[in-house]
Amino acid sequence: MMGANPKLDPIRGEGSGNGSRPQPSYKVIGTRPIRPDGVDKVTGRALYGADVRFPDLLHGKVLRSPHARARIRSIDTSQAEALPGVKAVVTGADLPTAEDRFEDLGEGGINLRYLSENVLAHGRVLYHGHPVAAVAAVSPHIAEEALSLIQVDYEVLPPVMTLEEAMAEDAPILLEELRTDEMGERGNRPTNVAAHFRYELGNVEEGFAQADLVVEREFRTQTVHQGYIEPQMATALYDQDGQITIWTSTQGSFSVRSQVAEILQIPVSRIRVVPMEIGGGFGGKITVYLEPVAVLLSRKAGYRPVKLVMSRAEVLMATGPTSGSRIRMKMGATRDGRIVAAEAELVYEAGAFPGSPVGSGAVVLLAPYNIPNVRIDGYDVVVNRPRASAYRAPGGTNAAFASESVVDELARKLGLDPLEFRLKNGAKEGDRMANGLPHPKIGYLETVEAIRNSEHYNAPLEGRGRGRGRGVASGYWGNWGGKSSATAVLNADGTVTLNEASTDIGGTRASIAMQFAESLGIPYEKVKIRVVDTDCVSYNDVTGGSRTTFGTGLAAYELGQKMKAAMIQRLADIWGVSPEEVVYEEMVFSAGENRVTFDEAAKLIERRSTPVMVEAEVYGKKYGPAFSTQCVDVEVDVETGKVTILRYTIAQDAGKAIHPAYVEGQMQGGVAQGVGWALNEEYVYDREGHLLNASLLDYRMPTALDLPMIETLIVEVPNPGHPYGVRGVGEVNIVPPAAALANAIYDAIGVRMTELPMNPARLLEAILAKQAQESTQPA
Amino acid sequence: MPERKKRMITTTINGEEITFLCEPRQTLLEVLRDELGLTGSKEGCGNGNCGACNVLLDGVLVNACLVLAPEVEGRELVTIEGIAPGGELTLLQQKFLEHAALQCGICTPGFIVAAKALLDENPSPTEHDVRLWLAGNLCRCTGYDKIVRAVLDTAAALQAAQTTPTEVA
Numbered sequence: 001m002m003g004a005n006p007k008l009d010p011i012r013g014e015g016s017g018n019g020s021r022p023q024p025s026y027k028v029i030g031t032r033p034i035r036p037d038g039v040d041k042v043t044g045r046a047l048y049g050a051d052v053r054f055p056d057l058l059h060g061k062v063l064r065s066p067h068a069r070a071r072i073r074s075i076d077t078s079q080a081e082a083l084p085g086v087k088a089v090v091t092g093a094d095l096p097t098a099e100d101r102f103e104d105l106g107e108g109g110i111n112l113r114y115l116s117e118n119v120l121a122h123g124r125v126l127y128h129g130h131p132v133a134a135v136a137a138v139s140p141h142i143a144e145e146a147l148s149l150i151q152v153d154y155e156v157l158p159p160v161m162t163l164e165e166a167m168a169e170d171a172p173i174l175l176e177e178l179r180t181d182e183m184g185e186r187g188n189r190p191t192n193v194a195a196h197f198r199y200e201l202g203n204v205e206e207g208f209a210q211a212d213l214v215v216e217r218e219f220r221t222q223t224v225h226q227g228y229i230e231p232q233m234a235t236a237l238y239d240q241d242g243q244i245t246i247w248t249s250t251q252g253s254f255s256v257r258s259q260v261a262e263i264l265q266i267p268v269s270r271i272r273v274v275p276m277e278i279g280g281g282f283g284g285k286i287t288v289y290l291e292p293v294a295v296l297l298s299r300k301a302g303y304r305p306v307k308l309v310m311s312r313a314e315v316l317m318a319t320g321p322t323s324g325s326r327i328r329m330k331m332g333a334t335r336d337g338r339i340v341a342a343e344a345e346l347v348y349e350a351g352a353f354p355g356s357p358v359g360s361g362a363v364v365l366l367a368p369y370n371i372p373n374v375r376i377d378g379y380d381v382v383v384n385r386p387r388a389s390a391y392r393a394p395g396g397t398n399a400a401f402a403s404e405s406v407v408d409e410l411a412r413k414l415g416l417d418p419l420e421f422r423l424k425n426g427a428k429e430g431d432r433m434a435n436g437l438p439h440p441k442i443g444y445l446e447t448v449e450a451i452r453n454s455e456h457y458n459a460p461l462e463g464r465g466r467g468r469g470r471g472v473a474s475g476y477w478g479n480w481g482g483k484s485s486a487t488a489v490l491n492a493d494g495t496v497t498l499n500e501a502s503t504d505i506g507g508t509r510a511s512i513a514m515q516f517a518e519s520l521g522i523p524y525e526k527v528k529i530r531v532v533d534t535d536c537v538s539y540n541d542v543t544g545g546s547r548t549t550f551g552t553g554l555a556a557y558e559l560g561q562k563m564k565a566a567m568i569q570r571l572a573d574i575w576g577v578s579p580e581e582v583v584y585e586e587m588v589f590s591a592g593e594n595r596v597t598f599d600e601a602a603k604l605i606e607r608r609s610t611p612v613m614v615e616a617e618v619y620g621k622k623y624g625p626a627f628s629t630q631c632v633d634v635e636v637d638v639e640t641g642k643v644t645i646l647r648y649t650i651a652q653d654a655g656k657a658i659h660p661a662y663v664e665g666q667m668q669g670g671v672a673q674g675v676g677w678a679l680n681e682e683y684v685y686d687r688e689g690h691l692l693n694a695s696l697l698d699y700r701m702p703t704a705l706d707l708p709m710i711e712t713l714i715v716e717v718p719n720p721g722h723p724y725g726v727r728g729v730g731e732v733n734i735v736p737p738a739a740a741l742a743n744a745i746y747d748a749i750g751v752r753m754t755e756l757p758m759n760p761a762r763l764l765e766a767i768l769a770k771q772a773q774e775s776t777q778p779a
Numbered sequence: 780m781p782e783r784k785k786r787m788i789t790t791t792i793n794g795e796e797i798t799f800l801c802e803p804r805q806t807l808l809e810v811l812r813d814e815l816g817l818t819g820s821k822e823g824c825g826n827g828n829c830g831a832c833n834v835l836l837d838g839v840l841v842n843a844c845l846v847l848a849p850e851v852e853g854r855e856l857v858t859i860e861g862i863a864p865g866g867e868l869t870l871l872q873q874k875f876l877e878h879a880a881l882q883c884g885i886c887t888p889g890f891i892v893a894a895k896a897l898l899d900e901n902p903s904p905t906e907h908d909v910r911l912w913l914a915g916n917l918c919r920c921t922g923y924d925k926i927v928r929a930v931l932d933t934a935a936a937l938q939a940a941q942t943t944p945t946e947v948a
Contacts, residue, residue, distance in 0.1 A: 041881055051818035230883070506920060710924050
């Protein structure tokens with residue numbers, strides 16, 4: 001039994017009360033109010049993108065390539081156009097020629113030329129499901145019939161489906177114009193390797209020379225999808241006066257606006273994006289797919305609104321996914337348990353166009369450790385699969401699967417407890433990451449301590465080593481700050497309307513309204529918060545990078561402070577005193593004999609003074625990284641290879657949990673996705689590059705029956721860059737699960753899994769291989 | 780070319796008799812959403828794998844995407860919009876809010892309809908009962924923990940209310 005370290009105990013968890021450390025006395029922060037959009041979401045009244053209806057609405061459908069790689073010789077749309085009920089047909093020829101220019105989307109970026117080519121093919125198709133043409137008709141069924149009347153003459157080419165095929169000497173070239181970005185230098189020959197970069201610290205050769213123990217393994221992960229339950233959709237209206245309105249479910253309305261503007265070469269001021277409720281995104285609803293197509297169709301169909309909604313098969317074939325990868329990981333440690341060197345090669349699938357998350361994968365890989373000698377090579381490789389888009393801590397799960405499995409193996413071989421090993425080597429403030437940047441104030445060791453002190457980690461596991469096992473793993477995500485704009489309006493009844501533009505994907509209306517209420521010193525119930533469209537506030541970055549509660553929270557804090565100052569100034573005017581004489585405490589403003597409650601003040605100001613509306617624009621640069629350490633117990637059925645999760649506990653540094661229930665929700669949800677990635681999910685293609693499992697029956701995501709309750713320990717090491725200490729909480733939870741499960745499986749049956757998903761087929765194969773090996777070796 | 784001639788269907792939806800026109804190829808989900816404006820039932824997959832379109836057909840839990848609209852002639856439907864008679868939130872809906880059992884909310888209508896069907900049939904389910912019953916509903920945000928707790932808590936509260944009749948009034 002490990003003893004608790006009283007210095008490292010800033011933990012709040014279910015049933016663990018408020019922790020022992022004195023906390024600032026917040027009134028709103030740390031409580032668990034009902035979310036503002038809650039009632040609409042349990043009654044079915046909340047309007048998502050696909051729920052948009054207009055009387056003269058047309059329905060669009062997209063024709064997609066049946067081939068993984070082909071040249072388009074010609075497209076004949078005449079028969080489709082002649083079908084009664086069809087109002088417009090568009091192809092890539094309707095798109096303006098996009099420039100070769102890089103667009104930052106928040107969580108990763110893309111060359112605009114490729115973004116355009118991904119929306120509608122230009123002369124070549126690069127994956128099964130690549131959009132080729134689109135139709136708008138009076139009903140979705142007629143639009144679908146019209147698709148079958150479009151004649152496309154393809155010259156089918158052999159596809160490149162794997163990293164090995166793509167990197168072979170004689171590989172077919174996907175993008176004739178592509179040259180390797182070789183550590184900043186442009187290569188001089190056609191290739192499928194879009195980029196190669198290197199991070200280097202110290203001297204790895206010397207580092208490995210000091211090591212008493214070296215472990216080297218190669219890991220593989222498959223392409224997986226974000227799996228949001230709401231398919232992509234977009235409705236657009238191109239007005240006769242050239243004004244465009246787009247209704248869509250997106251992580252970033254301003255990002256949709258700029259992408260559509262760039263693709264269609266229309267000024268942003270002519271486009272209004274109305275963010276509808278969003279049914280999950282996880283990074284996958286940042287890139288536009290349908291929005292520019294809906295705009296084109298609307299204009300061509302005589303300025304009528306056009307709605308496009310993807311089917312689930314289209315979602316799986318042509319949106320998302322995140323990269324499959326191959327990672328070689330080598331680490332060396334001294335006998336006394338100090339990691340002295342690490343070397344890795346990360347090769348990530350980009351899909352059809354450059355831009356895999358290999359860069360962030362390389363940062364996540366070793367971020368939890370202070371290792372003096374490091375070399376990491378990263379490769380971004382195009383293959384005939386859909387273009388990779390962001391997925392919760394992009395690239396991180398792949399990387400941590402490799403590094404945290406090797407860390408586990410090192411600890412075992414050194415005879416050290418895996419958490420002790422992490423505490424010995426764990427990163428602290430000021431330690432440099434592989435990219436050379438020092439960690440700011442972080443709470444990594446505190447998450448390790450939280451698991452080490454947890455009831456779970458200290459509870460005996462019956463049958464351990466005989467089919468049951470326990471594994472731990474840690475993960476890092478850097479988080480992001482970004483830009484936010486918001487306004488707040490004081491109402492005469494003492495309530496406040498807060499307008500913000502960060503689309504609410506998991507309860508951020510609540511966490512933003514709570515920070516505003518705390519800042520202004522009013523109850524949460526007095527804040528009416530709305531997510532507004534792109535014409536209402538200034539630029540606002542995407543809901544991504546775990547940034548919203550931090551970044552838009554900063555704006556909310558500032559709004560609260562500004563509104564307080566504005567109200568004091570108005571009351572000072574009314575009372576004929578100086579603002580310095582006005583005191584605001586416990587929702588009462590006073591100056592000498594004058595005394596009004598907050599509600600009275602609101603009424604008084606409306607009657608006798610200038611209205612109060614305040615604005616805040618922030619660029620949050622002091623965001624705080626997140627760490628998560630997780631512990632899982634599994635049972636492995638050695639007859640079938642099936643893994644059952646018996647118990648799961650997460651410790652995460654939230655900085656400060658504004659609404660603990662939604663922080664727990666992020667922790668549990670991230671782990672559930674990580675479990676799916678680890679145990680079941682993968683894209684299955686045939687040799688010709690056809691996706692074989694484009695349905696939710698065959699792309700097997702975890703159900704309620706596949707998971708136990710997921711225990712949460714919220715660690716709070718405040719981020720000094722936020723008035724309440726907030727760090728982002730959304731992403732890091734998906735980083736450790738694959739490694740934690742692999743380590744638990746090893747603990748259970750002594751089989752080291754190096755390939756995801758660890759589904760029954762793969763695991764059984766590994767079990768049988770081990771048994772065969774053991775039977776040939778005399779005991 | 781598929782048959783496009785529309786048929787007239789009369790059915791009961793959320794207690795009201797409703798007559799609508801539909802093509803034989805239209806699903807119940809399409810008619811609910813696009814023709815009748817009942818957009819609370821969501822389409823997540825269109826082939827019965829996600830449960831976001833769960834409705835009760837003569838009291839039986841079904842995926843509206845797998846029912847053809849003409850099949851509901853003369854039958855009785857309850858959708859998420861009709862789950863709360865009189866408009867007041869049911870205890871189940873209230874518990875979903877209290878437990879923060881939703882994040883993006885797209886799967887929530889389906890979960891609530893499915894959980895209602897479970898509690899109608901089995902008022903005191905175990906955790907395993909709840910997980911098994913709800914395995915037809917996919918949620919990608921929550922990891923199910925808070926959803927399962929909300930359903931178990933609802934069952935416990937309903938049971939408690941039944942054993943202490945004064946509290947029901």
